[in-house]
Amino acid sequence: MAVYTEVGDEELKQFAANYDIGEFLSCKGIAEGIENSNFALTTATGNFILTLYEKRVDPDDLPFFLGLMDHLAEAGIPCPTPVHGKDGDALRSLCGRPAAIVTFLSGMWPRRATPGHCQEVGRALAEMHLAGSNFKMSRINALSVKDWRPLLARSKDHADEVAPGLAKELAAELDALEKGWPEGLPSGVIHADLFPDNVFFRDGRLTGMIDFYFACTDMFAYDLAICLNAWCFETDLSFNVTKARRMLTAYRKVRDFSTDELAALPLLARGSAMRFLLTRLYDWLNTPKGAMVTPKDPQEYLAKLRFHQSVKGPADYGLD
Amino acid sequence: MAVYTEVGDEELKQFAANYDIGEFLSCKGIAEGIENSNFALTTATGNFILTLYEKRVDPDDLPFFLGLMDHLAEAGIPCPTPVHGKDGDALRSLCGRPAAIVTFLSGMWPRRATPGHCQEVGRALAEMHLAGSNFKMSRINALSVKDWRPLLARSKDHADEVAPGLAKELAAELDALEKGWPEGLPSGVIHADLFPDNVFFRDGRLTGMIDFYFACTDMFAYDLAICLNAWCFETDLSFNVTKARRMLTAYRKVRDFSTDELAALPLLARGSAMRFLLTRLYDWLNTPKGAMVTPKDPQEYLAKLRFHQSVKGPADYGLD
16 A cells, blocks of 8 residues: 655646636545555545556656546546646646546455456446447557466576475466467457556445556457456465356357357466566565555465466356 | 555455445555555545554544544634544554544645645634633643653664764753743643644645644643744754744634743754654664654754754844
């Protein structure tokens, strides 16, 4: 949890003058969030989220992210809507950082995901994929298969400190992923980071998807693979096939996937596990003790990777 | 900044059933605050603050703190009002911690205090002192003159690491404070921690005073002395006599202080500087590197202490 940049009352007052959303009444840093500084902003017209984009976000990507949220919100997807200033711009600058205000979404993220939550996520993900299909901009996935070997190279000398033989195991897995990585599957805008803390619910209904700052243009089935990893494992790292079935079935009711996509799912799930394993491994080895953000244990994604390596076919994901 | 206890969606839903303030729509941890975990809570009826009291707060003190806020709010003081549950109780339990919901106050705390802010603080402090005079409960100040020597004892072996000769200087100052500490001055409920980050403003008008978790029964002039230290020094630690004059003059318009109180002010200001110096010194020496909370530099209060030692009379605080 982190707020990297403090926003003072005077800076905020000046910033407020750019908008038509009423007097700014309160602005409090939110403890959640890792990449950027987020603030709960209350104005005379309601609640909003103010985000200051920190160094991990490339400013050149911001028009894509904000444009995507505009596009998806317009299409009825429950995502934050950028608030445009009096000059029409959603993206401006505050305290030396790129900054934007987006609408506030109600709901709480689920600490214990249920099969019902997974079903909602499957449906909403498919709706998002369809809604994004006519979005004009594109963004290369900066954390896809071609990026994993350089990422591993930065950690491999110390990887075995996390698990004996890990460097070798990951190198072999990378060979397989690079060799078998599918091409030509249906692609478009994907969220690429739809973890439980990015999805809000009220009374079991999905009310919001947030944090589009890894969104990119990639295979839809890869987004689904990320969600399988993020939502369908229990805390003891066993795979819950009921959750997977509910998620995949709900997804395909909205956007049916082809037999090619279904066949690729185990490999995509391995790739997704590799992607989060590698970033967590790097952060685990390189985050100074006592940093503002506690790194997540890479072991979790090693277990998930090994599960998907063992998958024989769609039945292991709960499909016929 | 810190949220020590995470509140899950399921725990929150159960907790919400105790209240009549509408469906709980959102609950986000706030990065500000050091002692307790605070959350920006949005319900169908508006915004609130949810606080979980952490280990530094004695649960036995909570009825005093919450009762005081009830009392002051009733008297029109702009402070958070505890929200009572359906059973009438404001204090209950959440995630194993004592917990309470209070009303949300608009405004921002000033990063750069102006003489105008100081005037507002003086007025509001006096109004709070008057409003608290018929509050029935009392609480001993756990960080007053008799507590400072034991507090120094816990730091003195390492005090000179902060400033050469500091242990000896503070011991001598303590002798003077213990010997000269006034008795019989007008007393009642004081805030005891009214720093700029505990006071909200809108357009230069004070809109809220928060964080009553050091409030206690002590001399009113000591509260004023704390505010002199917290509000009237510049960032270069020079004393701004204009700010002091505006604060004291605004205070005495609401509750005039006696010549005894005025005469005691320099010593009380030294005592107040000692109190914050000692707790900061202890935290400075004992907070592990990389803790969630960054300790504040005790040197700041050493400089303030020395200023008040040099004070010759009321004119140094801007009074005739």
